[in-house]
Amino acid sequence: MTAANASPAFAGKPVHPLLAGPILPTIIRLSIPNMMAMVATAAVAVAETVYVGLLGIPALAGMALVFPMVMLQQMMSAGAMGGGVSSAISRALGAGDEARARSLAVHTVLIAVGAGLSLSALFLLFGRQIYVALGGAGAALEQALLLSNTLFAGIVAVWLCNLLASVVRGSGNMRLPSTTLVAVAALQVVLGGTLSLGLGPFPRLGMLGLGLGQVLAYGAGAAWFFVYLMSGKSRIALSFSGVRFRPDHFMDILRVGALACLSSFQSVLTVLVLTRLVARFGEAALAGYGIGSRLEFLLIPFTFAVGVSLVPMVGTAIGAGQADRARRAAWTGGLMAFLITGTIGLAGWLMPTAWARLFTTDLAVIESARSYLVWAGPAFGFYGLGLCLYFAAQGAGRVLGPVLAGSARLITVALGGWWLVATDQPQWMMFALVGVSMVVYGLATAYAIARTRWGGVRG
Structure with a gap:
């Protein structure tokens, strides 16, 4: 590292592991856990298609109407806004400013709740008009609304889970978010299939059960991330005490994420x-x-x-x-x-x-x-x-x-x-x-x- 590129924030401090070692092996090491999580997410889509098919053609058609909106939520929370979160936190840690990173984590929670509640209101109030514009009608439209209303009533859980995973990724830890999201995917398949088809002692809830399975699975994932970040085991300790709400910290995330x-x-x-x-x-x-x-x-x-x-x-x-x-x-x-x-x-x-x-x-x-x-x-x-x-x-x-x-x-x-x-x-x-x-x-x-x-x- 040249003198021009050296950061005074690291004087006398251990070098961040992402700043040391060859680049290609580091990328490969970080990518493998993420790939596992993405494969698990893709498997969920396949599994859900299989058991929604057992509910009938109107349910399949309704799922097709809602699927683009579900994918959009994942792209925005896990990829777009999640990238803004990881970017802001990793830049803070790279500069040696761990206090700023902790504050950014708290602001991330507020962004997740705000975005989730806004989208809940949008789809609960105007979901019918949205799916009609996409071509929904008849039984397919009613099935789509059952799924959409259940899912978007609890969409805050999805945003919290994905953005808290991005907080952990921003610290350079790829393994925990990936293993957690694999577990969330497995839980979603089990809960969604059980509740929608009425397996065992549970009633057959149809599309409502499918949406409820996703909300509960992501809610469990969000709860686990909260426990981990507040336990002191993470490099970023999530704590709401003593943190001031700062517009510049919101903007550090939103200027990239939004x-x-x-x-x-x-x-x-x-x-x-x-x-x-x-x-x-x-x-x-x-x-x-x-x-x-x-x-x-x-x-x-x-x-x-x-x-x-x-x-x-x-x-x-x-x-x-x-x-x-x-x-x-x-x-x-x-x-x-x-x-x-x-x-x-x-x-x-x-x-x-x-x-x-x-x-x-x-x-x-x-x-x-x-x-x-x-x-x-x-x-x-x-x-x-x-x-x-x-x-x-x-x-x-x-x-x-x-x-x-x-x-x-x-x-x-x-x-x-x-x-x-x-x-x-x-x-x-x-x-x-x-x-x-x-x-x-x-x-x-x-x-x-x-x-x-x-x-x-x-x-």
Whole structure:
């Protein structure tokens, strides 16, 4: 560490473990627990689909209406605002200011409660209008409202669990949040299945039981994080005594987290626009797109695992005045994500029909899925690169550029889709547009990272 980069906060103090050791092995060590948690979360979605299917077609349709809103909550609380929390705390710890880190943890609790209560009010008051706008009607709409009202009545539990996990991650501890979230996922599957299907002595609550299972599981996770953070075993001791509410501490989290929430909205909106564009080609095209995009969804656990690890690595280095190390970590993680997701895309490009046949025997659907993977698969690596660098930018507290890159992707899809529809272009060009939008996102994010100053260092 050069004299220019040295931080006086560390004079005479032990070096933070995220500031020592080679970068790549540290990223790998931090990423593996996160990957376990993401795989468990994906397994929950599969398990819930299985036992909701036992409740009937209206329940499945209702779940499809609510699912984008559930995913949006997870993206905002665990990824966007959670990244803001980890970034602020890791920068404080990197600068050696543990008192500020403790105060930020308290402000995190207030943000979680405020966001959760606001979203509860929104969906309890206007849920019906929201799901009608998404196309809900009849029995499917009523099933969606049963699930949505139960879930959003207790959505504070989800926000508390995910943001407190981000507090622990900000200290550099990836193992505890990951093992806790794996336990939450398992508990959600057990409770949701038991209460919705009425297993054992419990009554059959249907969709209400499904929502209640998620709220109870995340409530248990939040309670465990409270116990751990208040026990003194964590580097950050959560205590509400003697803490003053400071607007600058709120803003330290929100200037990254709130802006990153816009990226979550853009991601969901991009998917909705693409779904609407593909739907005009018929059910087979839409089903094929869904099968192809299932492989695309595999990018998320790997990229999220690496990206979430970069938030405290980059943030701690920035706080310690080691901007060069922060950038090396960002580019190393970005390249790692590019190689992993690019390999997945290459596999889809080489064996598109084999992937499609795992889910269907319908030839028209198989052809649609094959077309999607042939045209979009080669671009998967760019999406992984952009998403991973977005997390790194959260760690640096400089997220505007990556958010604008997400805007560029959305604009590419919207304008390109409009032109393709207006000129009556074939289906394969719509899938090629998906690939182009991923390349735009990855390259625009990389350009933003290269041009944005981190701690006085650019490039």
